[in-house]
Amino acid sequence: MAIQTNDTISNSSSSLFIIILEHQQRLSELTQKVISDSMAKLEWADRIQEATNAM
Structure with a gap:
């Protein structure tokens, strides 16, 4: 199991946020x-x- 640093968590959160904004x-x-x-x-x-399933 990989250890997540604050930077990794922050990058993951940012990526998810961008995906959600694009979906919205x-x-x-x-x-x-x-x-x-x-x-x-x-x-x-x-x-x-379709858009929701793709997300």
């Missing part, structure tokens, strides 16, 4: 499309599920 941005973009009626609600739901 993608969900926001998809939601904006459904609000603007450029995407059907069913397609929106499918895309949200």
Whole structure:
């Protein structure tokens, strides 16, 4: 088992935070499309599920 230093933990936390921010941005973009009626609600739901599964 590897010993994690504070730097390793900090880097892991930063990477996870970036992934979460990118995911939130993608969900926001998809939601904006459904609000603007450029995407059907069913397609929106499918895309949200795909994005969440990929995360």
